[in-house]
Amino acid sequence: MLIIVESPTKAKKIAALLKTRTISTVGHFKDLPETVLGVDLASYEPTFVYLPKKEKLPGELRQAARGEQVFLAGDPDREGYAISTHIFEEVREVAASCLRLEIFEVTERGLRDSLAKAVPFETTNHGLYDAYLGRRIGDRLVGYLLSPLASRALGGSYSVGRVQSPAVRLVVDREREIRRFVATPYWVLAIELEKDGTRFTARHLRGKFEDQSEAAALAALVAKESHALAEKVELKEVRQFPKPPFTTVDLQAAAAARLKMTPEQTMRLAQGLFDHGLITYHRTDSVRMSDEFIEELRRFLTAALGAAYLPEKPHRYSSKNTQADAHEGIRPTHLHHGNEIGSLIGGEGLGPEHARLYELIFRRAVASQMAAARYDATALLFDVVGEKFRANGRVLTFDGFLKVYQEAEEEKERKGEEEPVQLLPPVAVGERVRKERELLDEKKTKPPGRFTFGTLVKELERLEIGRPSTYAAITRNISERGYVREEKGKVVPLPPGESLVDYLREKHPWVIDYELTRRMEGFLDLVVEKKETWQRFCKGVHGKMEYAAPVPRGAAGAPTQRQLAFAAKLAQQRGEAIPETVLKSGKELSAWIKQAVGEKPPSRRKAAGTGAAEGKGGEGAAGRKGTEGAAGGARRKAVRKAGAAGAARPGGGPARTTPAASTATEGGTGIGSCPACGSTVVESDKGFGCAARCGFMLWKDRLSRWKKEITAPLAADLLRGGPVSLKDLVSAKHDGKKFHARGILEQDPKYGWTIRLIFKDDPHSGNSAS
Structure with missing residues (x-):
């Protein structure tokens, strides 16, 4: 076994x-x-x-x-x-x-x-694997085909994602709504009353007055009266029921509000708690708990707190997604007293952050099966010279589940600050209560609040974008790629994020369309149920893009400025004009450049070849700097064949895993676009050069002084623009000590195309690999 x-x-x-x-x-x-x-x-x-x-x-x-x-x-x-x-x-x-x-x-x-x-x-049900294929391949199509276009258009290294880009749009649109917001004044009229030594406030039923003069006139009228007449008294018991156990999204939101944890931190800690057998599976839409656990919990509560803290019947909660109830909500696997949490977590070798998250999960799950909290709520309606004022108050008479789990912090995250709860004295209908003073307060409307990572995840869930297993990755990715950042607990967009959203809104609006993204998630659910196929999902995603094959950046759509500049100088050298037919297409202009370079006079061909051999950029070549903080990072250095001949997926049929292609660019396979002219860059024995022979060449031994060879994956990263992680460089000055840096592809006037090293302590300068 x-x-x-x-x-x-x-x-x-x-x-x-x-x-x-x-x-x-x-x-x-x-x-x-x-x-x-x-x-x-x-x-x-x-x-x-x-x-x-x-x-x-x-x-x-x-x-x-x-x-x-x-x-x-x-x-x-x-x-x-x-x-x-x-x-x-x-x-x-x-x-x-x-x-x-x-x-x-x-x-x-x-x-x-x-x-x-x-x-x-x-x-x-291999429909689960089919849905995985649809999501993975669909996301690859979007990222691989649209990211180069966005990078080329915006001049940096940008990443487009089927789910992450709508998340960036949420943050950008909210920030712009805040910027556009113009605060408008309004006035609130209230009276302060006193009875038996208790002071309390009653507000005018109108709530807000937009006209100051009207509010002031009413305040002056009310000021002439010394008492308020009680017209109506409402007394009732109000019950506040507990919430169900956490789903993934609710846990992320609560941990953000209470513990100031990002969704990624929350999921990492929850993974540890699950792996150590302390909680149930933490990626779930379900709010159900097993009947066995509920019975065990009711016995535990009776012994610990008494029968008064148990509802007559167990609470039953229904999930938004009916299929989710095959799982359970997030709950502890064992019941114990709260003071045992520290020793329990420590006994598993986990830390204090695990303990904080575990206590949150434990208390929420236990409280979900406790009796409701009860309040005596009072509403008093007063008349003053014909104007109506209302005072509300409530008194907690039984704490119920609040003894274990308080919800105030989470409610404040979602609903904003509420009116303070006030204590009201006993008042009878027809009683005249002394008025101490009238209050006329000027207030201003407030803009919508910025998202926290917790409320952003809740909004993604509300829009049905993404799934529980993806939210932490979404928030991590949009942060790491420099599209948003957290400031004082709030998520704000950065310039690259705003630029990306503007570009997508103009060129590829479907990518950030909330409704379309929601329907895509629904389509994948149909794939799970075998009512649709993963191929149709991928075809639908691919069909949203106006081309059918991946192309090097600079070869799809309109020509880049670098292409146009290089082509203009090339045409001037040749003494001819660029054909108008190729000026609208980057692909066609790239083909014209390749043909024109090949037809140069022998002396010019030799000069171009010499420049390439010496690592010098051709005429018109320009340095290319990626946006700091944009998507970059080291890619995998090598891949191998995966899958075995004759392997089959569950349910029969050929395996979905096909033999892997070598990452080596044999036969001149393109690995990226030329930073000088936009044509394809291909691999040779000693380096990576422009297929159009414009003069661009990046030598494989360019980092040899640090004992590192430039591989095809690394070259592809560098060609995408932006800083790229360079690990395990060997220092000749410090007895072979290894160090890490970031590198960026640049054109040096003396040495041609080279790699500038960027160090953490000094991001604006570095050594050149020349």
């Missing part, structure tokens, strides 16, 4: 509980390649490759699974099912049998229950 999971921590915990061999994949081990599209645009079939440093894992999985009953226990969601499918493709030929195991809590009881429900993997 062998269990394969995603997390090493979970594997260790399961092995200890079940005394069964358990190994982990540490998440995905196959994905689309980073340096090429990896998708057949005719069939949309993907090419999955093994991730760096995981090339040996498939062999290890096969070796471990040989002759065993294998339980594929990727997380119980689409991503986890996809990982399980990839494992299945690797081990199905050697394992005795393969079963799908969905683990919702890492406890001995939870694991035994899950094992009892495990089913042959071939019989599971």
Whole structure:
């Protein structure tokens, strides 16, 4: 018996509980390649490759699974099912049998229950994998085809995402709404009353007065009267019911409001709590708790607090997504007293941040099955010279669930500051209550509030954009790519984010259309249900773009300024005009440049060739600087073939994993666009040069003084613009000590195209790799 999971921590915990061999994949081990599209645009079939440093894992999985009953226990969601499918493709030929195991809590009881429900993997719903394919390939098409266009148009390195771009738009549009907002004054009229030593306030029923003179006239009229007549007294009991256990989104919002944690921090800590068997699975839309846990919880509450804190019947909550109730909401796996949390968390080797999040989850889940809080609410209606004023107050008579879980902070996040609760004295109808004074306050309308990361996630959920497993990645990505940042707990857009939204709104508005994005998510749900296909989803996404194949930046759409400048100088050298027919298309202009360079007189061809050999830029070449903070970063250095011949996906049919293409640009395959003229850059034995022979050349040994070779993936990153992470550079001055830096491709007047190193302490200067 062998269990394969995603997390090493979970594997260790399961092995200890079940005394069964358990190994982990540490998440995905196959994905689309980073340096090429990896998708057949005719069939949309993907090419999955093994991730760096995981090339040996498939062999290890096969070796471990040989002759065993294998339980594929990727997380119980689409991503986890996809990982399980990839494992299945690797081990199905050697394992005795393969079963799908969905683990919702890492406890001995939870694991035994899950094992009892495990089913042959071939019989599971492979619609989950199809939906994963649709999402992954659709996202790749959007990012790979639109990001170069945005980068070229905006002059930097920009990333377009099917879900992340609408999230950036939310932040940008909210900020612009705030900027456009013009505060308008209004006036609030109230009276202060006193009875039996208790002072309280009653407000005019009109609420807001937009006309100051009208409000002032009424205040003057009211000032002539010394008492207010009580016309109506309403006394009633108000009950405040607890909220259900956390869903993923509610947990992220509450942790942001109460604990000042980002969604990414919250999910990282929750993953640790889940892996150590302290909470149920944390990526869920469900608010349901199992009947067994509810019964256990009711017994616990009776013993701890007494029967008064239990509702007569258990609370039943319904999820927004009816399919979600196959899972549970986020809850603790064990019940204990609050003062035991520290020792419980410490005993698992976790830290204080884990404890804070665990306590939040624990209290919310326990409170969800407690009795409602009760208030005596009073509403008094007064008359003063014909004008009506109302005073509201309430008194807590039974704390109920509030004894365990207070909701004030979260409510303030969503609804803003409310009126202070006041204590009202007993008043009878017809009673005249002494008026102390009248209050006329000038106020101003307020703009909408900025999002926090928590409220941004809630808004994405409301718009049905993304899924619980993606929200943390969305907020992380838009921050890391320099589109937004957090200031004093609020999310504000940065200039690159605003520029990107403006570009997409003009050129590709469908990408940031909330309704269309929502419908895409709904379509993927239909794929899960096998009512639609992942190919139709990908075709629909691809069809929104006006081209059918990935092209180098500078070759799609209108020509870039660099292309036009280079072409103009080239035409001047040749003594001829650029044909008007090629001026509207970057692709056609690139072809004309290539032809024109090839037809140069011998002396000019030699000069161009010499320039390339010496690493010098050709005429018209310009330096290219990416936007600081924009998407960049190191790409994977190598990929290998993934998938085995004859492997099959669950349900039969050919595997979705196709043989991987080599990332080496054999035969002149383009790896990017030329920063000098916009044509394709291809790989040769010694470097990466412009296919149009404009003079651009980036040598593979350009970083040799730091013992690093420029590979095709690294060159592709540099060509995209913006700083690129350079790891494990070797310092000759410090006895071979390794260091990290960032590099940016620039044109040096003396050395041609080179790489300027940027160091953390001095981002504006650095050494050139010349």
